[in-house]
Amino acid sequence: MPNIHSARALGDAHLTQFVRDGYLRIDDAFPTILADECRNILWRDTGCDPNDRGTWTRPVIRLGFYNQPPFSAAANTAVLHHAYDKLVGSGRWLPQGGLGIFPVRFPSPDDPGDTGWHVDVSFGLENPDFMAWRANIVSKGRALLMLFLFSDVGENDAPTRIRAGSHRDIARILAPHGEAGLSLGELAAHGFAESAHRPEVLATGKAGTVYLCHPFLVHSAQPHRGTKARFMAQPPLLPVCDLQLARNDAACSPVEQAIKLALKEAD
Template identity: 35%
Template structure:
């Protein structure tokens, strides 16, 4: 977790592809009819955690990785894969490619905000093969160590937090969330990341699923998740 993320083979590629097939049906489009791909991003979702989605989020491999990162008992089991943005090629890109960290704490009024004392971490779940040209999520390696002092003790809206962490992490090297269907990136809640333009030819299917921590992130704790913001 020192880099701000770890990559896990959570399921066989055919499981990820089975989930992708269900998502095509959900959005009413076809992999064989690109003339219907008219939007750069189409949103789908898994809210049940059933079938191939459940095989991925409930896999022993992913559970072991989360135990290693958060400590045994440090995370709560997922109920679903959540929101799934599907990015399509050969179109003007969506205006959603700014550097940010995801909303990670609930506010008193039931909304969400960004804080250094995160109550979630992030999973990026691949349902398609993602190569360098297929709009892989960009990750600033080690940027969680910049985000914590940039945020301090404050609580911020998404835009304000993004401005702070983008500036603080500007010198970090880049990694890209590439891989095979069924692979999962376990991303530190303070790792700075961003979408990017799709330059390939095949749609990219990827879930953005929050995992609730059993307690807010404590930078002084003795877990890889906490040590990642200190070392």
């Protein structure tokens, strides 16, 4: 898979790969100095000592929404804005006000309890039961799923697992349910096993790497078997409006194209 190192490098081959596989990896999407600044803030908020593994007593600590200047700057680089335009469409997404929840993962023999395959649902979030949160075929409330690496992540450092191409399976499951869509519980009942045949990719990379993913991409966390804490954010890119699948093909974004192609494959 070709990685992207600058705004100028995002060309037709990358867009074709995104439509097919459901994700793009962008190296150096934000500067490592910003990753360092953000990680220092996050370490403080974990209550753990980065130099004392005896304080790393839990496999995962979830930290809340961060919108301080280094986080906002990391989410809004020129490279990323260019990529958002290319994947979602110019004028069709909202600038990032910050970054969402950080699941900070630590080396641990304990089960973190959150390693099931899933998609990130995007509306009905006012319901206190997260299994009732929903997704629909026009991806209401989410233009992209994004994985921001704020620490170096190798194969043993709990990288997110991605099922390449699984966005097409989810599009076909959601399509019959129209704007109402399905809840996370209903999607799970349909079975994320629908995408079990897809090749698995690990979201590894240096701090500053970002994976831009189709909102229907099936993914999962995994236990940390490395030696250093892993810092990653998983915010949505928010849309200006729902996807418009009735657009003519020339006007469709790659996110929309991927859904339309998946539904044609089902014909």
